[in-house]
Amino acid sequence: MSTYSVSDASAAAGQAAADVSPGWLEKLRSGGYGVGLAAAVPWLAFGASCLYWEDLGDWSRTHGLAIAAFGIAALALLGTIGADFLGSAGVALRRRAPWLVALGSFLTVWEVATAKFGWLPLPFFPPPQAILEVYTDDMPKLFDSVIASVKLQLGGYIIGAAIGFLTGVSIGWSQKVGYWVHPILRFIGPLPATAWLPFAFFTFPSSWSASTFLIALATGFPVTVLTWSGVASVPNAYYDVARTLGAKPSFLVLKVAIPAALPHVFVGLFMGLGASFAVLVVAEMIGVKAGLGWYLQWAQGWAAYANMYAALIVMSLLCSGAITLLFKTRDRLLVWQKGVVKW
């Protein structure tokens, strides 16, 4: 009873019968289930189109896809009616119901336009069941590619971020370091990391170490510059306060300069993450014989476009996940900040 909206309450007050009818029936009358029920419709349509309409081509996962679609439709239905009993999961489901409608509709249109009418040319635009087939049949190779990409990305990113952070703090703190490092940074930093590709691939012993270097480079530049600007923009008053309270130089760096610079550092880490994704994919396409970039290249070479889309979806989930993780970390560390960008 506690989750009733005002309109539900007024609808209930208007009808004496509402008092005796069960909650779900009452809600059905007042239209409270509208979006949730609407969410089930496109998914049912999607499933039905898979099941009862002959495919133009020969795809083996059409029936499996239909079952999955019906499953989602059932979940939407159950979730809508049972939302009051599902607690926070029910609330979350209800909030996302409009997206379920949109996604179901999109998949139905995609299914019909590719597998049923062939409006979009094959093999460039495969139907959803072809992509599902990649996930079920080519999982081991895709999984290995994900592992390879994550390892490469993580190694390069952590090295680049650590070096960038230390360099940034040093330049921001010490004029002498700044004198020597700043010109180098200005000269080399703006160069896209991918421009180093030829150099990296013949200088480093393996394509893996070369790629790590390039990813670290792409990450390091924005992290360095923003950490530096963060440290340089710490108000002198903070140092004055700390010094009069008995702080030594190490305290000024670790407990004043670095925490004060952290919001800037996170902007650098975010920019570095974006730059490093680009380098990762290029490096994998050109030199490294593993990873999602390599998988994309390989899929294209065999005209296996379904594999390409499947890899793209995985890649976007990974990149988005990495950024979510970064923002979550930032929100934890910077709870003291107001009005930070939400992701």
Add this chain to the structure above:
Amino acid sequence: MVAAALHEAIAYPAVGAALDIEHVNHAFDIDGVVLPVLEDVSLAIEPGEFVALLGPSGCGKSTLLRLVAGLEKPRSGVLREDDIRITGPHPSRVVVFQDPTLFPWRSVWDNVALGLEAQGILKSQRQRVDAAIDLVGLSAFRKAYPHQLSGGMAQRVALARALVNDPKVLILDEPLGKLDSLTRITMQAEIVSLWQRKGFTTLLVTHDAEEALFLANRVIVLSDRPARVKADIRVDRPYPRHRGDPYLADLRRQILGLLGLDATW
């Protein structure tokens, strides 16, 4: 354990220090032009005195405070705390600035703990932080972050952050300058009562003659830049003082006259 208990029992003799400022000159280089800010300033301040430095805006009174705090070194002349030459900052001389300058990433408690942490004695002295927060009446806000505080509360935290070190000299650089007038009146009374309880020497910079007379037992009037000591006025009135006191009103007229503002009175 016994040593720690004994340590606590002694309770930090918070007796003010004497300050000697002898023939101090100071100047700034601004784009190669030397700008003198202090000219032969000499002052002898007794332990536990409450001295207000009053002067026109930009006359160099804050610079004098920075020299006393040890944040800058004078071009010439000597500053001493209890006959020991001041060569750098020391937690026995703590400054409360015009802006609270709390560290926004630290909670109220962590801000107040800053001095003890910097000196590496926080672990054994945590109760001093609690005591200082209680002293300024912010016990309920220990976990709050600076952006959640009002201007007056933030300045109270800054005061607690200074007092937790049991300073011998409390240096106040227009600490109430940016507060609204009601908060200001309350905090003036609080500062007096803290000073009376703790007995530290207080050096207050202000450009408000009324504030100086309400708080201090000695008012030093400085000239326009470069600052020289223009007058050294004893305010021989008991506390708590009354703003309407004719004696203080008379002194105020005198001081404003020294600052060249007598035409308005």
